[in-house]
Amino acid sequence: MTGPRDPADLLAELGDGRWQPPRVTPLAPRIELDRDSVERGLGSLVLTVIELLRQLVERQALHRVDLGDLTDEQVERIGTTLMALEEQMIGLREYFGLAPEDLNLDLGPLGPLLPRE
Known part of the structure; x- marks a missing residue:
């Protein structure tokens, strides 16, 4: 293990093309999605975002x-x-199989x- 590198050396490497970005290796050759x-x-x-907004x-x-x-009419409405809205959320949760x-x-x-209701 080496110690900290001199910033001037790092800048020199960047300027002369010796520096290469680190190679990232994929975790798997293919992402399995269904x-x-x-x-x-x-x-x-x-639905989580909608439920948050519904509760607010x-x-x-x-x-x-x-x-x-x-007014009484506004309260009723x-x-x-x-x-x-709650009935629609229940229907959508059932459609997606979510509790x-x-x-x-x-x-x-x-x-x-x-928050728990």
């Missing part, structure tokens, strides 16, 4: 209802819309992306 796993993975990612909209709507600045917990990404030390 349509079903790609579709399910993409569906999971898209729902919280904002409930906050507005709690403030009392909406919000409730109907949120229920319809609700499949849409919650683990962000490591930050915890899960979606």
Whole structure:
């Protein structure tokens, strides 16, 4: 093992063409992909984003209802819309074969992306 190299030597190598970028070797000669796993993975990612937005909209709507600045008609429309959106999410999860917990990404030390409802 050698010690640290002199920066002037490194710059000289770059300038005279001796430096070569490191060669990256592929992990496998071919990436094995199948349509079903790609579709399910993409569906999971898209539905995770949609579920995050749905929860944010729902919280904002409930906050507005709690403030009392909406008419009864607006409250009814919000409730109907949120229920319809939830039904659509259930249908899409079933289509892709996903459970609700499949849409919650683990962000490591930050915890899960979606709060538990």
